[in-house]
Amino acid sequence: MTVAFAFENDIEVGESLPPMTAHAVSVSLPTWRANVGYEEGEDWVVSKMKTGYPRFFIHVSIEKFAVAIVSKYGQSGDRAMLFPSHVIASRCLDFFSKQAPDLDQRQIRIVDLVPTAEKERSEELSLISPKISAVLFPQERFPIAKAFWQHSGDGISSRRAEFCHSLFTKGALVDRTRLDEVPRSCKGPRRYHRKTSIDVTNGPDALNGEVQDPTQFVEERFGRNLNISLTANAKLAVKRRIAGSLTANVGLSEALALERDTERARNVPDFTEDDVYLYPCGMSSIFNTHRNLMTTRGGLKSIVFGFPYIDTLKIVQKFGPGCVFYGFGSSEELDDLEKKLEAGERFLALFTEFPGNPLLKSPDLVRIRALADRYDFFVIVDETVGNFLNVNVLPYADVVVSSLTKVFSGDSNVMGGSAILNPKAPHYKILKQLWENDYEDNHWAEDSIFLERNSRDFVSRIERINANAEAICDVLCAHPRVKELNYPKYSPTRCFYDKCRTPTGGYGGLLSATFYSKQDAIAFFDNLDTAKGPSLGTNFTLSSPYVILAHYGELDWAASYGVDANLVRFSVGLEDTDKLIKIFRHALDSIPSN
Template identity: 55%
Template structure:
């Protein structure tokens, strides 16, 4: 594979940018990782120094790159987006360790920011901090950013792209039928012709935050979204507003930084709790940053009994992190009991609702912080990443957490990514409703087949009672499900015969399947198996296709499994 999911495979454009920086500022035998701010880069630097005792600050260097024409009058007047860039340079032998920071934290630069910075660096507009002199050809230039963000310079034929709004790097343009509004035309003109306007990106972020808060519940275009009064309370909990929603460059970044902020909030070091079988990076974050983690891989009532016993004996914890429901077994934790324990024994509750999503369930009422990957169903388009953290204004820790957030939070969500995310998310409510219907139909098809060993879907799990306690009146059971068969070869035949897109991720507008455990836990299959996570499990994310067509696709794949059994009998 040459490329893949961005936190696991560093985007080719970013790799090109890394090489450009190393060719200018690197030393022999060095590699680099790229981050959007000094703080995120410094955390990477510190991680390497902490995990590899032989390294010193001379081995792990910070290279700060800043716009060379900062303060230009034209830039200030037009509010053009600019970007700092921070490279962490380290010995190449530490590449695997550095990659852990990139993957687990989700704080690395996005591909669109990477594209912007690569052009800016090559054109001399982005230079190393402290380098005062500019190239001769730039002395008369009075603008900031790569050519596609500059004024008064005509585009070359190559830069104009194919006439459909596609730049040569082939980022999909954010077109949604029926939504080609004024701000879209403005965005295309600015992105491909002149400047990227910072004000447009700020408005996009505000609209996203209002959708997440629940203040905006229709398929409104940007200007209509901005007409919503700022003091409108959301429906999730009383008093919730867009001010309680914080945006991050990825879903993993929202989890990583929530954990980091909670550690900064409480001076006394405490372990965290990971409750239920989690997405792989959540557990790694809790284990590798801070004093450690108590892991309950089953997320069962018996696990809560054990936790309560520990708490009554005086053990103290920072926070309990859980998914609602879990991935890939779709089990649901007892949030009511968890909330009760947290109130009695003074720890925070952090719920990842990416799979359930806040249209289907309301977990914020029983959490201090709800995190989500906006990359998934909130966007649906598979062309942009993002994450959010929502703080419960009714939570016990809310007031004191706000003081910590004032110090610790920084907005690193790249302007272009925000514009794409805002457009993609306009119809997310109707998309989720369609996905709910489709997924429930496919879960019924699979569960009714005698060939299937187990269907993992919130509606069909013993923990459904806990899901329903938080389910909204018009909410469904989400678009993710998993299936296992009695024999490995049956799972293989089913997966191969299933005529849908194949690959990792979930929440896409199209149906997507993958051998999830093989992909996520290839080096720890025995460890996963002890929590009931079978290596041959097939995970399926249901999309927006016609329901009858999807049923036919899945029934055909099941028929292929049935043929395998008939062929075996004939051979015998």
């Protein structure tokens, strides 16, 4: 007798992932048809979306704030895009001028909103810097502003929008040019006034169970009246975790008092958390790294090596002199690059992912580093998929970038990114000076607190995710309807991965598979009982027809690099291993027999 399979992740189209999470970074697209419908802009999908991935979907709290700003400071037909500083807003204006040279520059302008208390800066306001720089532009030019928002990753977060919108509504956040016209008294929402500790006895470590309303997480888990000054300590703890020197799952106060974890710290002499820089998201770290590098030798093209996440390639193509794209990431392409270099061509930088997404191939970092040293170009490695507990790529890079939104956080409710400088790289002194002169810390205070709390159990989560992913690989490898499995352990480039693998490292939680037909892929995906949506690195297993979501308008181009339109990508989570195996076997058994 066959027992019916009970679906537990039947989450409706457009619901946030995790469900009922105000600041979630993923959204449910539970069927193949829903993913296509999203890409086609079909109303039955788009109208139901409560949220989306933050660089592609303007969060409702951000949009409400933008509408309020336009209502007060704009003109008929205007729209606004919100950024955390005037400097970033100015870059958006520059992007407008290049993408739309026909646009009357008087139609696009910046409104800088600052606290009314700015002239007598309170400690709280100086620590959280609740400023907003709004770029106002004609509504019909929204695609240009959206492209800058998406590619740069430098837009404001939804939590910043909520906080600053509250100030704005109370008249406590005003146009800088009118600062002298308003009273200066309000210091922000009441919950930020009293100074308390987030690590007191009734704080997060003393609570059992989960908070019912995720929007109250900071207040309920960290004390009703949050001491926002602890943001600085939260950021320091996050930077130490990224450096690998803090790996214990302990509260904030205890964490900062611990000795350095020498076993898991990144194995580069003289490296400390002072070489770690936080950004609003991973793409922001890539965008700003590229921008900084161009100030050294801006006339040179860069190289994108291996099939990358879409916006990395777009950044290098759109914000600078362009790039040479080696989409296979193969030894033969390195041979071609070496010939170009020997012939006298010079490049600014080589951008690569370790391993790549979604094919999980690993570039030959040893050879790339040797070429970079010989021919003087920068190497930027995105370690998001591999993560530093599994691989140590810093010795081969000038800059290591990562999205902290993913497995570092795990909870899928906060954005973050990092850029790490290698103190032993040839041009470290130049880069260090560039970052010290240029860097703006725009990671919002509340986001930093979430990120610190989420990342405390990073080590144990990675160990479990590694094990679960290998178990799923075994299931997929053994099934005759799976055409190809992509995973670092089973990749033809495993030797390159293993050269960077740490003594305790595994092969990560991301894998993908292709099938012999589109019908097989759809049947498998629609019967796979996991959460389904964009993003990766979540504590829950998350699946998507990745190529449909990331490259829907360029499927033939992606296919030319071996990236099949019917590929299904899996970000493996923390579920019980046996349960995950049953879920995947059921989906495989749902593929119709020939």
